[in-house]
Each structure stands twice: as C-alpha cells, then as structure tokens.
Amino acid sequence: MTDTGRPRRPRLDQQTATAWILVLPFAVLFLAFTAGPVLGSLGMSFTDMRQRDLRTPFAVNGVGFENYLKAFQDETFRKAAFNTAYFVVLGVPLTLVTALAAAVLLDRGVKRFQSLFKVGYYLPVVTSIVAIAVIWRFVLAPDSGLVNTVLGWVGIEGPNWLASETWAMPSLIAMAVWRNFGSAMIIFLAGLQGIPQTVEEAGQIDGAGSWQRFRYLILPLLRPTVLFTSVTTGIGYLQFFEEPFVMTQGGPLNSTISVSMYTYNQFGFGNYGLATSMAYILFVVIAVITFIQFRLLREK
Amino acid sequence: MRRTWWIYLIGVLGLVAVAAPFAWMVLGSFKTQGELLRVPPTWWPEQPTGQNYADLFSKANFPRYFLNSTLVALAVTAGNLTFCSMIGYALAKLRFKGRNALFVLVMATLMIPGMVTFVPLFVLVTNAGMANSYPGLILPFLVSPFGVFLMRQFFSGLPDDLMDAGRVDGSSELGIFARIMLPLTRPALATLGILTFLGSWNNFLWPLVIAQTENMYTLPVALALYSKGQNAQNFGLLMAGAVVVVVPVLVMFLVFQRHVTKGIAITGIK
Structure with missing residues (x-):
C-alpha cells in the first residue's frame, strides 16, 4: 500500500470532497422538504397564520401558546385525541397478537406452501389504504355487505357498522388489523427463524409443555422484535387518517374522527397556525410513546 | 399427522379472510347497480357487465389518474435510488467531518408524521409556483430517511478491500462508488x-x-x-376504481415479493 509513497492526506481530502458531492443533492432536498418544514411548522404553530397569509407567510403575528391552548380547549380535538388513543390501545396489541399467531402458525405448523401463506397474509399491506377503505365500506354495508351476510348464516343480525357510534371505531380497528398484521408477521417470522432449534429441545427435555416453551423460552427471545413491531405499528396507528376520511368522514357524531383528520380539517378551514400546533402535539406524543416503549421493552 | 391438517385448516381460513374483501371488490366491479344493492347479496355476478369499467373512462378520467400515479411513482423511485444510494455510500464508507451527526439527523426524521410537515410544505410549494403540478407532487419525496437507512446498511456490509483495490488501480473515489460498489448493491x-x-x-x-x-x-x-361526492352511491364505479388502484400493486408485489419481504427483514432486524 505504501510503495507509491503517496501521502495519506490528499486521499482523505479527496474522500471528503467526494463525500460532499454525494451528500449534496440529498442535503438540498432534505433541507428544503423535510428539515425546513419541520422547523417551519414549529414556528407556524406559534403564529396566527391563516389561509389569507399564504402568499406572505412571514407577515404574521406571534401568538405564543394560544394555538396549543385553543387545541386543548377544543372539545372536538379532545374527542379526536380520545379516538386516536382508542384506535392505538386496541389496535396495536390486536395487530401484534394476530401477527405473532400467524408467524407461529407458519413457523411451526405450515412447512409446505409456507411462502404461499406468507405472501397471502402480506398482500393487504402493499395495497392503498384508500382503496381498502372503499372496499370495506361495501364489506361492512348493513344489508348487502359481506360481513353481515356471513353473520346471518349463524343467526346473528349484524349492526349498521359504520353508522353506529358504538361499532364504527371497532370496525376501523378490525380493518386496520386485517390490513397491517402481515407486516409485523414477516418480522416475527424472521425473529422466530433466528431462534435455534436447541432452545425448544432444551425445554422439551425439561418437560415444559408447548405453551410454557412458547411463553418462557421463545417469547423472551423475541423481545427486540416485539419492541420494533410495537414501535412501528404504534407510530403508524397514531397517525390514522385515510380510514375515517374515506369510510366515516369522522362520524357518526365525531366518534371516529382522529387527530390527523381533525388537523387536516383545520388546514381545510384555513387555520394554518392551529393545524400545525395540533400536528406538533401529535408529534410530541409519538416521540414520548416511542421513548416509553424503548424503556419498557428494551433488554434488561 | 393429525395435528397438521387442522393447522392447515386455520391457515387456509386465514387466507380466505384476507382474500375475501378483494374477491368482493372484483366480483362487485362486474355487477350492475341494482344487483349490488340486492338483499341478500349475490356472490357471482348474475349479468356480468363491463359498464363500471367503461364509466371509469366516461364519467371519470381514470386513465389520466393512472398516468399521474405512474409518472409520479417512477420519478420518485428514480430519485430515491439515485440520491439515497449516493448518500448511503458516503455515510457507510467515506470518512468526512459531520458524518455521524448527519446520520443521526436523518434518522431522527424517520418518525416525523407527514401531518407535521405538510402545512409549511404546502406554503412553500404554493409560493414556488409548484402547486397543482408534477414537480409539486414529486419533489418533496425524491429522498427518504428510510432509503438512506437501507442503503447505508447495505453498503456497510460490503468489504472495504474492494475500495482499496480500486484505489490501488488508480480509480477516483467517485469511480469506486459508481463502478465498483454501486453495482454490488443491486439487491438493495x-x-x-x-x-x-x-x-x-x-x-x-x-x-x-x-x-x-x-x-x-x-x-x-x-x-x-x-x-x-356525487358518485358516493355509485358502488360499481367505486369497486372498479378500487380494482384499478389495487391490482397493479398486487401484480407488482407478487412478481417482486422476495425483494419486499427481504427488505423488511433487513431493516427490521438490524
């Protein structure tokens, strides 16, 4: 390496120069369209910016924390926050349990055609939530829908799911579980396949039943995977938007309006400052919950 | 042996549950409005009709939306492949000041909701005269933190010896990136x-x-x-529209599914 006698520094300088050439296009786009707007949004949330200020975004007045106060005092926003919590608290565990069950089923039981099942369960994940929501509106239709027809076979008269204050939200959660469990399943499956066979065998020798082996041997080893999937699923669910936008418009009686959807509505009303403050509240909640999940689930 | 058949039965029931809404969509898209409203519903279209698909052209302009979606997706994909591989390589393999800070900064934006940025972005794009245009649809998505992460992870796994060999052969640093390292990242x-x-x-x-x-x-x-809107009750049209949105990505996914699931495993576990 040293026989050319070339000094080391110029090569490093060339590396630095090359690095910046390679970074530059990204840096420009990232600053303009991500980092800039993140800060801009924070700034905007402390102003009274409205739609009429669109062309003169710097000629607005600072209002301190007024938007944040307004948001917290707004009954619909509080309702939206409650709905979002409902969606996440019920939706994330259901999604993860379904995903884990499917992963165990495929890992332990389904050896032949495994990839067929894997691909099948994953299919909804790649499809547009908007299209899924449109389809599910028909699947959940009161009289001519698929779900109530199937329930009718066993003598149950299904409600008008999306028009019911009680059932609209559970319907959206069921749809979210149906659409998203495949994603966590793939990760659980990779996690399960990374656990050596000897772990199970050791448990068998010690006389542990299959549920005990799963609960006390396999599940603890999946901890990092559970952490990852709960964080990513949680971040996604906290932002749910398309589902109520397409299926219920937030109704009936705001029973399915989400923080994201209400933020979007405020933007639509022209209340830019208020909308950004709501978005920032959501952002802070996401950051805090993610942090807590890391603390609770990280390896001890 | 007895255990396996009921496991497969559960598996198949799961597949049916996953596939049923899609089947309902496709079957519904060939039914007439009258048949779609019938109680109890029919399964197989009694008088299969292509009218709903014809309506996508006559009552709406779906070919245009399809073109827009395709153009935007192609441009966004090209941008991410180019720019994320460039910076991913720099972050993984080149030594320069601020490298770690840059990486941390980019990763910090991974969990920022789109809701946070869209209002100032809207103001910016509108004032730049790009509202309601292809650049306005495309530019904000040309790079993504996820893409940077994926490419950096993959480049990190490639041996440094290859770069040293290139240097000995007198390649420029850019040449090493473009001609030696980049071709090796084809799976990523x-x-x-x-x-x-x-x-x-x-x-x-x-x-x-x-x-x-x-x-x-x-x-x-x-x-x-x-x-x-006014077509909210036009179920057949909406089903046909959903087919047009969903089927291309399903086909694409089935063709390339190995890359998708592998990528999720790579970025998910590491």
Missing part, C-alpha cells in the same frame, strides 16, 4: 425501488392537498374524492 436497490414505488403509488395526504384540479389527481385521491 431492487428492494428500495419496489418499496418506494409502492409507497408513492399509495401516498394520499400530500397529493390530496397539492393536486387541486382533476387533471392532476393521482389514483387514491380520485378514488377517495369519488367515494364522497
């Missing part, structure tokens, strides 16, 4: 390409705000707005 590029395309195709919030006239709608925007 395939994963990033397909995931970016799918993400762009399904993207909703931003096109919803920035596409203001019908000729700039992407497919999800058009479908969502048709499902609320």
